[in-house]
Amino acid sequence: MRRFVLIAVPYLWLLALFLVPFLIVLKISLSDVALARPPYMPQLDLTQGLDGLLTFFSDLDFENFVFLSTDSLYWQAYLSSLQIAVVSTLLTLCVGYPIAYGMARAPREWRPTLLMLVILPFWTSFLIRVYSWMGILSTEGVLNQVLLFLGVIDTPLQIMNTKTAVYIGIVYTYLPFMILPIYSALEKLDESLLEAAEDLGCSRMEAFWLITWPLSRNGIIAGCFLVFIPAIGEFVIPSLLGGSDTLMIGKVLWEEFFSNRDWPVASAVAVILLLILIIPIVLFQRNEQKQREAEG
Amino acid sequence: MAQTVFAPWTDPDQKPIIEFRNVTKTFGEFTAIHDLSLNIYEREFFALLGPSGCGKTTMMRMLAGFETISSGHIFLSGQDIGAIPPNKRPVNMMFQSYALFPHLSVWENIAFGLKRESRDRDQIAARVEEMLRLTRLTKFAKRKPHQISGGQRQRVALARSLAKAPKLLLLDEPLGALDRKLREETQFELMDIQEKTGTTFVIVTHDQEEAMTVASRIAVMDEGHLVQVATPAEIYEAPNSVYVADFIGDVNILQGRATPQGDGVSIDWAEGQPPIRAATDTTFSPGQACHFAVRPEKVTIDVERPDRPNTFRGKVIDIAYLGNISTYHVELAGGHRMKAQMVNARRLANRQITWEDEVWVGFTDTAGVVLEE
Numbered sequence: 001m002r003r004f005v006l007i008a009v010p011y012l013w014l015l016a017l018f019l020v021p022f023l024i025v026l027k028i029s030l031s032d033v034a035l036a037r038p039p040y041m042p043q044l045d046l047t048q049g050l051d052g053l054l055t056f057f058s059d060l061d062f063e064n065f066v067f068l069s070t071d072s073l074y075w076q077a078y079l080s081s082l083q084i085a086v087v088s089t090l091l092t093l094c095v096g097y098p099i100a101y102g103m104a105r106a107p108r109e110w111r112p113t114l115l116m117l118v119i120l121p122f123w124t125s126f127l128i129r130v131y132s133w134m135g136i137l138s139t140e141g142v143l144n145q146v147l148l149f150l151g152v153i154d155t156p157l158q159i160m161n162t163k164t165a166v167y168i169g170i171v172y173t174y175l176p177f178m179i180l181p182i183y184s185a186l187e188k189l190d191e192s193l194l195e196a197a198e199d200l201g202c203s204r205m206e207a208f209w210l211i212t213w214p215l216s217r218n219g220i221i222a223g224c225f226l227v228f229i230p231a232i233g234e235f236v237i238p239s240l241l242g243g244s245d246t247l248m249i250g251k252v253l254w255e256e257f258f259s260n261r262d263w264p265v266a267s268a269v270a271v272i273l274l275l276i277l278i279i280p281i282v283l284f285q286r287n288e289q290k291q292r293e294a295e296g
Numbered sequence: 297m298a299q300t301v302f303a304p305w306t307d308p309d310q311k312p313i314i315e316f317r318n319v320t321k322t323f324g325e326f327t328a329i330h331d332l333s334l335n336i337y338e339r340e341f342f343a344l345l346g347p348s349g350c351g352k353t354t355m356m357r358m359l360a361g362f363e364t365i366s367s368g369h370i371f372l373s374g375q376d377i378g379a380i381p382p383n384k385r386p387v388n389m390m391f392q393s394y395a396l397f398p399h400l401s402v403w404e405n406i407a408f409g410l411k412r413e414s415r416d417r418d419q420i421a422a423r424v425e426e427m428l429r430l431t432r433l434t435k436f437a438k439r440k441p442h443q444i445s446g447g448q449r450q451r452v453a454l455a456r457s458l459a460k461a462p463k464l465l466l467l468d469e470p471l472g473a474l475d476r477k478l479r480e481e482t483q484f485e486l487m488d489i490q491e492k493t494g495t496t497f498v499i500v501t502h503d504q505e506e507a508m509t510v511a512s513r514i515a516v517m518d519e520g521h522l523v524q525v526a527t528p529a530e531i532y533e534a535p536n537s538v539y540v541a542d543f544i545g546d547v548n549i550l551q552g553r554a555t556p557q558g559d560g561v562s563i564d565w566a567e568g569q570p571p572i573r574a575a576t577d578t579t580f581s582p583g584q585a586c587h588f589a590v591r592p593e594k595v596t597i598d599v600e601r602p603d604r605p606n607t608f609r610g611k612v613i614d615i616a617y618l619g620n621i622s623t624y625h626v627e628l629a630g631g632h633r634m635k636a637q638m639v640n641a642r643r644l645a646n647r648q649i650t651w652e653d654e655v656w657v658g659f660t661d662t663a664g665v666v667l668e669e
Contacts, residue, residue: 195362196395198382200409200460210408214399294442 022274029267030060040263064268074252074269078276081249084163085232088170092227093220095171096178100219101212103179104186115183118176130169130240137165137241161243169237174230178223185219186212218291225284233273249273302512303527304337311374313338313464313496314359319368321354321520328354330520331368341490341497343511345504347543351520352500356466359498360389373463383412388462392469394453396441402452403428403437409460427455430489447478454486458493467499471506483509504544508532516540532591538667541589546623548595548634550588554580554666561666563588566630573605576666590664592637597624597655599648604658610634612653624649626657 034041042059045052068074103114121129136142137159144156159165189212197207235250242248249269256266304310312335321329328351336342344352357363358370361382369376377385388409396405406427410420428434431451436444441452450470457465470486471479487510490497501507507514508528515525516539524536535541538549550572552565560575563586572588580586601607613633614625617640624636636657649655 190393190395192391192393192395193397195360195382196389196391196397197408199360199387199389200456201383201412203383206412211397 025267025270027060028263029064029265029271030062031264032059032061032063033262033264038263039261064264065272067265068268068272073247074249077247077249077252078272080247081232081234082276084166084170084238084246084248085228085234088167088174088231089224089228091167092171092174092178093224096175096223097182097220099175100179100182100186103183104189111187118179118183122176126173127236129173130236133165133169133172133241134160137168160241161245163242163246165241165243166238166246166248169241170227170231170234173237174227177226181222181226182216182219185216189215218287218294221287222284222291225280225287229277229280229284232277302339304340305335305513310337312336312371313340313373314498315369315371316355317369317371319358319370320366321351321358321363322366328520329358332520332522334515334522334525336496336498338496339494341487341499341510341512343507343514344498344500344517345507345514345543346502346517348502349519350517352502352517353468355517356389356468356498356500359464360387360466361385386463387466388457388460388464389466389468390453390457390470392472394441394449394473396449396452396456398441401438401440402433402444405441405452406456406459408456413460423459427459430458430492431455446473447482450474450482454489458489458495461493462495464496464498467497469501470499471501471503479506480509486510508544516543534665535589535667538587538589541587541665541667546592546635546637548590548592548664550590550632552586552588554584554586555582556580560661561586563666566628566632568630569608569628569632570606572664573661574664574666575661578666578668580666580668585669587667587669588664589667590659592623592635593621594663595634595636595657595659597626597636597638597649597657599653599655601656602658605661606663607656607658608634609654609656612649612651612655615651624655626655628657 028040031040031042033039042056044056048055099118103111103118106114134141138144139156139158139160141160143159144153147153148156159168193211193215194207197211198204202210233250234248235254238246238248239251239254242251253266253269253273256262256269260266314334314336316332316334319329319332320327332355344355346352354363358365359372361377361380365378369378371377372385372387377387397408400408403424406424407420410423415423424437425434428437431454433448433451433455436448436452441449444452450473454470467486471482474482483506486497490510499507499510508531511528513525513527514531516523516531518539524531524540526534531540531544535544541547542549550563550565552563552572554561554563555571556579557573560573561580563572563574565572565588574588596602596604597612601609608628610626610628612624613627616623616625619640621637621639624638626634626636628634634657
């Protein structure tokens with residue numbers, strides 16, 4: 001009995017904070033938009049008994065999902081989000097791996113400080129940090145001022161309101177999520193494995209590709225998912241740095257919800273996004289489990 | 297049939313495979329190896345023995361190429377290897393932690409070095425199979441390192457380091473992680489494999505028994521110096537210093553003053569005790585301070601006074617029973633203690649000597665060695 005209670009606590013937590021909200025969103029996505037408060041139909045009215053329940057269910061339909069598949073805007077938004085998430089994940093890996101490698105190879109007494117420096121940006125509000133990137137990247141921003149002053153460019157670069165700005169924003173924001181799992185994988189790596197590889201005829205470079213890289217694979221996979229999953233639904237970074245040209249599903253969702261007040265369509269967009277994300281989330285969980293088994 | 301004794305170090309025409317010439321290694325302020333010279337010959341099973349921190353591992357890492365030499369030279373088959381990186385040396389090393397690649401199977405671990413040589417596939421497969429057979433691992437070829445036992449891992453590490461047929465194999469505490477029984481078995485296996493492959497082995501160990509069992513010669517090290525380099529028997533029977541006598545095996549060390557007498561010396565070592573008479577080749581000046589070292593198994597213990605050149609009366613204060621042998625701790629008049637070891641040829645119940653018994657300990661004049669201060 002006590003065991004049951006212990007297990008029940010996390011399940012109740014998940015039920016209350018994940019499953020119930022999801023069911024609500026799913027229900028709204030199957031409803032129709034209405035000029036009412038809340039702005040959708042039908043409403044569940046339990047005072048009418050079984051009849052009310054039946055009419056309620058008969059009013060639900062997949063109309064919104066059909067609409068999403070016919071309007072190319074949504075497909076383009078999903079694809080564009082996917083592309084931005086993939087590219088920025090790869091960019092984050094390219095930036096994060098060398099940093100993690102350097103940290104893991106740094107003298108032992110420096111490592112806590114370096115870890116601290118990686119985590120430090122979290123102490124400032126995420127919004128403020130994204131706003132400060134606007135100050136850096138805009139045409140009158142710090143970056144352009146410096147480049148103009150140095151004579152590298154004649155006319156200011158247009159970085160703000162392009163995909164480049166979105167990539168920079170995402171790489172900057174999610175870099176710690178890439179660095180930390182890779183660092184923890186590399187830190188565990190036994191130095192004598194690299195010596196053994198060298199002893200058996202590898203150059204330093206070969207030893208890296210044959211030993212270090214495959215042994216940090218689990219960290220790389222974990223880091224990539226931790227960046228990819230939130231990046232695909234990212235809303236703040238594309239709307240602040242990406243301008244109107246950047247199409248991302250998070251932004252579409254926000255506009256449907258707040259500008260169009262079309263809650264049902266917005267909910268349908270959210271449900272599909274969740275379905276898209278389930279695949280990488282399941283893969284991520286499996287990777288974590290495999291890693292635990294290998295270490296077990 | 298008389299076998300020729302393997303002793304290339306006695307033959308002045310033999311060229312050593314490894315030559316340390318005045319090698320010094322410093323780490324910052326600390327000098328790990330002091331101006332050390334040493335020759336190791338082909339097909340030798342050479343042991344570097346010493347307590348931790350004596351520099352034996354540094355010597356090995358310099359041979360493998362993981363440490364640079366501060367001054368001096370190391371020659372391998374006449375070639376100065378100081379500037380050659382580890383991946384270009386015909387030397388392989390078996391690591392103390394084995395350093396098996398956890399993401400590769402046993403087969404791939406053994407093939408790792410061969411693949412780097414860009415040999416063709418069939419050749420590699422044949423060589424790996426040969427190594428698997430040699431180390432009796434054929435059944436485990438497909439397993440990953442974490443799926444096999446400690447003893448099997450040790451054999452994979454050995455097979456991997458032998459696969460490239462190195463001129464020289466370095467073994468860093470190769471048996472340290474195994475339990476006693478497995479360690480003893482593996483020692484003989486190592487010797488067997490060394491003989492079959494004809495490779496020169498250099499082993500680093502702090503376990504004197506292990507060094508005695510496997511090695512053709514042992515170098516006893518202390519604080520970056522070689523104290524004695526000799527065969528196990530010489531090291532044991534004729535240590536050249538108190539350090540070596542004390543480090544290898546059990547020993548009684550008595551301090552005294554030597555007086556030349558006949559072809560040996562007479563040592564005054566304690567008041568009220570007759571002097572020790574011992575044979576020695578070293579010439580001592582009268583009254584020179586010396587140490588006398590005698591192994592417990594060469595000291596006998598009797599109830600009656602035995603007919604031996606050296607006999608002392610004492611009382612048994614402790615008996616360490618080890619099954620096959622017993623070590624008696626005897627307190628002599630004047631408080632000196634001496635250990636005597638006897639084989640337990642009889643069952644315990646028939647043993648004559650027990651605690652508090654008055655006994656005689658005795659040894660011959662050739663039983664011990666006289667060492668200069």
